[in-house]
Amino acid sequence: MPELWSDYIWPLVLIVTHISVICGLVLLAVAYLTYFERKVMGAMQRRQGPMTVGPFGLLQPIADGLKLFSKETIIPSQANKPVFILAPMVLFMLALVAWAVIPVDYQMVLADINVGILYLFAVSSMAVYGVLMAGWASNSRYAFLGGLRSASQMVSYEVSMGLVIVCVLLCVGSLNLTEIVMAERPWWVQLLLLPMLAVFLISILAETNRAPFDLPEGESELAGGFMVEYSAMTFALFFLGEYANMILMSAMTVILFLGGWLPPLGIEALAFIPGFVWFVLKTTGVLFFFVWARATFPRYRYDQLMRLGWKIFLPFTLLWVVVMAGTLLVFDALP
Numbered sequence: 001m002p003e004l005w006s007d008y009i010w011p012l013v014l015i016v017t018h019i020s021v022i023c024g025l026v027l028l029a030v031a032y033l034t035y036f037e038r039k040v041m042g043a044m045q046r047r048q049g050p051m052t053v054g055p056f057g058l059l060q061p062i063a064d065g066l067k068l069f070s071k072e073t074i075i076p077s078q079a080n081k082p083v084f085i086l087a088p089m090v091l092f093m094l095a096l097v098a099w100a101v102i103p104v105d106y107q108m109v110l111a112d113i114n115v116g117i118l119y120l121f122a123v124s125s126m127a128v129y130g131v132l133m134a135g136w137a138s139n140s141r142y143a144f145l146g147g148l149r150s151a152s153q154m155v156s157y158e159v160s161m162g163l164v165i166v167c168v169l170l171c172v173g174s175l176n177l178t179e180i181v182m183a184e185r186p187w188w189v190q191l192l193l194l195p196m197l198a199v200f201l202i203s204i205l206a207e208t209n210r211a212p213f214d215l216p217e218g219e220s221e222l223a224g225g226f227m228v229e230y231s232a233m234t235f236a237l238f239f240l241g242e243y244a245n246m247i248l249m250s251a252m253t254v255i256l257f258l259g260g261w262l263p264p265l266g267i268e269a270l271a272f273i274p275g276f277v278w279f280v281l282k283t284t285g286v287l288f289f290f291v292w293a294r295a296t297f298p299r300y301r302y303d304q305l306m307r308l309g310w311k312i313f314l315p316f317t318l319l320w321v322v323v324m325a326g327t328l329l330v331f332d333a334l335p
Helices: 002-044 060-070 081-101 116-125 127-137 141-172 177-182 187-207 232-257 275-296 302-330
Strands: none
Touching: 002 060, 002 081, 002 232, 002 275, 060 232, 081 116, 081 127, 081 232, 116 127, 116 141, 116 177, 116 232, 127 141, 127 232, 141 177, 141 187, 141 232, 141 302, 177 232, 187 232, 187 275, 187 302, 232 275
């Protein structure tokens, strides 16, 4: 019996506890990201943002959640009900599952697998299924067109994101996320990766369907996109998934380009601050970019979105992979 406890039950309890803590923290971060976004956009547009519910409006996300929980979920009579209900769950669960391999500090990760970046890329790519399921199951032309738009948009920009990740892997020589953060990168390598950082930041806006690339939700022509038939908590799950994906993509940006949990610019004097604090601060900085873009830029037309992805980003990232590999080879800096 002691062996059963030590070999099977206790490790299982630890894993379940770790998963519960990660899910709880991500959900809390998602709730207060909505507050952060509304406050930042309010400041940019010279208004207050949430300020009524609780001190400084801090209880507004909880009030919004309670309101959505209390509403009735309406399912269209002609919808495919099992798929209709499953779609937002798939989108939300995929956003949570990806956090299993994200290291927020050295050895502070649930699963430190050797192919962590492939796992992340695979999980984030599967989000398109939730969107397509929602658009098809609603049995609405507008929802279906929104689902097709979103699917083509996400697939288009995943190609560029994949080539950007290849550039990073050429410098690091590992698919393990911890090793990617810890790898030595000379200043000229960081300079070479700078254009890829710009491409990646724009691509994650399109990947998460955020402004100025929020074409699936085009109100003027699609009445609300793939989620137009959803209400109450099923509607909320789409937004929880979207905001969880924003945090996930921001964390990926921090790990690939911004040094993860390490102090900025390698300043040793700042090493006394815990690594996860730096990770959170850097992730918040990338999330600020998401909000800033939404408050600043008008929505693209769909043909402009596709042209940017296929005619500009794809050739440029493909060329940059060749440039990166050639430069590393010339300077004998390949890992």
